[in-house]
Amino acid sequence: MSMRFGLLGTGPWARQTHGPALAAHPGVELVGVWGRRPEAAAALAGELGARPYGDAEALIADVDAVAVALPPHLQAPLAVTAARAGKHLLLDKPLATTVADARAVADAVEEAGVRSVVFFTLRFGEGSAGWIERQAAAGGWYTGRADWYSAVFSADDSPFADSPWRREKGGLWDVGPHALSVLLPVLGDVTSVRAAQGPGDTVHLTLRHASGASSTSVLTLTAPPAAAGVAIELRGTQGVVGYPEDIAGEATDALAHAVTALTSGTPHTCDARFGLRVTEILVEAAAQLS
Template identity: 40%
Template sequence: MDRPFSTAFSTVVEQTVPYDPHPTPDPGPVRVGLVGAGPWARTMHARMLAAGPETALAAVWARRPEAARETAEPYGAVVAASFEELLDRCEAVAFAVPPSVQAELAVRAARAGVPMLLEKPLGPDLDAARRVADAVSEYGVVTQLVLTKRYHPATREFLRRAGEFEVIGARSCYLHGAFRAGELATPWRLEQGALLDLGPHLLDLLDMAVGPIVSVRGSGDPRRWSELTCEHADGAVSQASLSGSVGLDRARTRVELYGPSGELTYDTAELDHEECWPVLRREFAAAVRSGAAGPLDAARGLRLQELIAMAAGGV
């Protein structure tokens, strides 16, 4: 005998959707505070964090209150009167400031137990970077690096393929003309040059695609052109050219791997960098909620800064 429709329906519901007497409330987007109100903070950080749905821009603090207001107002974020107030208003903090400022404030955020979205380089020099990484380790806070290209699907596919490719030599470059003029020609970039600013991106790709770098020799003037020779753990050798002072219409990042089976190439010329931001935002929010950092954390930032110091003759 057939059961009434209502009885059959309730049976299906009971079997497929178990009753939870204590449902976990949705925590909503991660409330992120932004430190900085310069061009990179406005064009990338604020816009990305406010876009959601995984994050929300909760507050902005900068040493110039008027700049902080201009950055916060389009997204309805609060302007914090101090760094401490910013930490009180957010669950996590993102940095878009010069390396020397980040290195100082990141240690304070770590002591407060606040997860951090960190820019590269971690600090202006290796000692400052170590202080950041040590504080992160001591206080057990979640961190993530804004190594932009690593969040693009094409980069991840290249690195996956590189893991299956025998490399005996590699050539690479990261070149643009942003240091010549414009908003990104900031004092620290003009003083330190491409090695500190662009070097982390390219060294990260070579370290992952070719194999762990064991030594780096650098030559040239970082404010004009730097040339790096890297030796890798398996005996492969790679070259890296860096400049922010050449007359190019758009930035050029290219990695060429060579081995017995031929060539494997990565080129950002046709990549849409807007594809990076949703991935970065999603993975940062997931790390904050889970309390577990991914591989692109402060320890990775310290590793890259060690390589930069090696290239500069600092170790």
């Protein structure tokens, strides 16, 4: 039996990833689309064979689960509303940009007894998720780094360059969750946070982990296009292990795995409580930036 989904959001991420993955998933019936711009909701719903909704709560009432592709300050209150209505949640990163908002989502999920999955792309890509699991199982890591040099604001063709929340929050909040989604399952929870401002929106993040290991991350959306890329490396008793970028796969495939995780009924470690923890770390880092 298919799970009835509603899609909240009509921006580039909804059009390129959430919408196509939901519409193609064999375990999903995509019922409707809501967005802040009715004309965009109508256009996307038409492309996906779904119904446009003019009211988010009306769509929530008609489905079993919602997928959210909205800025974090909009995602959090709608997620609370959906959870309290008994709907399962497929959420995006970051869960929220304040601890209070993130905790409200996590608490609402637990109180309602619904399932939640937060879509951290590398944790659901078939190749990348397997790589992370193998490094976590290996253990013995001394230090690690997870650097995200993105050119969202410096390249000419990024569909996300006009995103107001990314302009305001920068790389710490947009690509920082990706780095943490790799480092935490491998090195353990964070016990100490240090952050320093670099050029543009660049943030240099240094973490101490419960395992005793340390890690660093460089996070930016303003890297020169020629310098853009992701670099993940671990050092320890296993030697030096780098992340092979050719295993990342397509975001739509990863989203499909996230949908399967939500519909399967088996709890996933990337749930709202994990999303809360990521928000707590980012808030602590942001407080140290001048």
